[in-house]
Amino acid sequence: MKKLLAGFALSLLITGSAFAAGQARSNVGCGLGTLIFENKADNSVVLQALQATTNGTSGNQTFGISSGTSECQQPSKVVQNEKLNHFVRANMDNLAKEIAMGKGETLDTFVEMLGVESSQGDAFKAKLQANFSSIFTSEKIVLAEVIDNVVTVSNN
């Protein structure tokens, strides 16, 4: 399985110390349940009726990836990859579900982002499923641990 991660674009190890400095590491909102609650106008029935005439959703001015993951602990077993971190942070619940199921679009995306070759994809996903409890080790798990645990599992 070590070979599996040869194509792992991110598999270069970096030293933890380079990242340790200056990190808040509060890790709030870096784990499960990081859902975005959209607070639209109030939910009372009468007011909803009024909003029926209004065709819009509230938006923002985001361009590119909005919120980074700098306030979260960063994975130590792969090179810094903000796109991957952000994806795992935003989709951790679905990723956990699909790793447990052994299939799904979120899982496929994750596997592709890790740079696993498509011919190895099924074996890789099966391995993650079989090792679910070594990846999602506790309910307080944060994105850095998920990514690091996946690397550990795939190198076994």
Add this chain to the structure above:
Amino acid sequence: MAILRSALVSALLLFSLAIPAAPSAAATEGYLDQLLEQATAKGLAGERNWEILLHYKKTLAGGHESRISDPHFFLSETGRTDPKAELDATLAGFFRPEAPDGEHPICRFPARLQWLVEELAVDPARLPAARCSEQQELIKAVDARSAVLVFPVGHINSPASMFGHTLIRIDGSSRSNLISYAVNYAADATDTNGFLYAFKGLFGKYKGYYSLLPYYLKVKEYSDLEHRDMWEYRLKLSRDEVERMLLHTLELERISSDYFFLDENCSFNLLFLIEAARPTLHLTDRTGLLVLPTQTIEIAREAGILEEAMYRPSQGARIVKIASLLDDEQQRAALELAQAKREPASLRDPASREPRKREILDLAAEMAQLRFARKELDLDAYSRVYLKILAERSLLGKGDEDPYVIEPPAPPDAGHKTTKIAMGGGVRRDEWHAELHLQPEFHGLLDPDQGYLKGAQIKFLDTALCFAPASDRLWLKTLHLLDIVSTAPRDRFFKPYSWKVATGWDTEVMADGRDSLIFRINTGGGLAGKSPWGGIAHAFAELDLNAGRRFSGNVAAGPGLTLGTQEQLNDWWKLQLQGQAFFYFLGDDRVALKGMLAQNFRLARNSSLNLELSYGNVQGHSVPEATMLLNHYF
């Protein structure tokens, strides 16, 4: 001028130190003059491409005005109304000396730059070398190759988005499109007061902004949190065209425009991006009075740039699908797992020999997520329950390739168009009459379901006029300013409320049995459930306020009850059954009962036939009525 020129020269001198081959100031100026002349000679400021890039529309006076009012979008002070001044200022802007990273007009207006460079054969080597590092990174990250028009359908019980929404996804080279980028246009609306929200939205008091963000965030918002199915239409645009679309999108970063909920909204503004991709398309000038998301799909379809729709079912649809594979006891087991009333490991009990363990656990996991999203579970409890369920599921292998494939319903572009005119006639109290009916916007409960949200009705200015030749009598049967019904079925997993609101004029039978035109405000709430025939049955408690000359004090009010069901029996036959009782005891003394059986026969996508039979009884005066109407949608 001399000062300016010397400043320019010194800036360029500094600049030339950094870049050896920088052109001299005089040469630059000469070159710019030459380009300006060339642009004038070619009449570029009058071209369609320029009109699109600047969002110009023709004014009544014959001039131009950009729909964008933000001054940051223009380099000329008069640019909003003067295309030529803006074009000249843009060209001059490109030759401005060095600016901070990302702030040079070359960075701010990459689509204008691309077009002008092409049209005027500008020598890139003679342009200043502007640094646009953030933008370069973004262009690389998006890696634009193809584009998809995305339509999340209306929200089942949140009318703020009952019409649905549209956005554009720009796909790159990755296989997964979750990590593609989405271009979204939305109002920056932070008001939580519904009245304020509606008022500001209708009158353009909100600012609209474009945003560019990972598609997975939009999928999560619509599919997982709001339970809205999504439709994805790939656009027949080339890679070059999609790149142009992206460049124009970048020009709109942090640029505000006035957001009008009804016309200049999310859907309308996305059309500009498609036009920027291929300027020969005319989309924004084909919109009508209102612009609804489904209409933009229709416009794009008529322009011939839509491929077949792809269906992305929401989490709600997934839950319904998995539950449909399980019997009552298995469903209850899943729910108990999600409620932590039962341990996932208990499924292992060899005595249970449960054949559908995977499905039960999958449903339990979805339900745990749903309960957390509804705030029925706190984060700790949710994380614990969720991981426990998943750990158990991970022991059971992958199973069938995809047991939860959901048969796509009719796509939105298969639905009827949103304006209806109907003609026909009927018999009311033994008298013949002709009837003309106009429903300017959207969808009624009796209209065919295809492509629309089941059980939801939104009508604006719904109007019916009748004429009885025998008595030479013309009357207004109905003029409803607004008429909304939302019936959302409840089941073991979902517990939504249903509601309705209607206001406008109706001809009603008074206590003495005579007809009179009244103004009404009617609202009610209640529950709905799936009927045994697959339709939606509902029960509403209502309050009806009437105003008219025939009431003492001109106003009457009373409570009422409605029971009804709508059944789409097959592709072409829809049935609606309804019984109502109202008791007006304030300002009037009247009991009004009414039973109705209405049917709709779908003849084609945009035509159908209504047959309606009703029997009313008001204080002992009976009012039988039969109507037949031929509907045309356009």
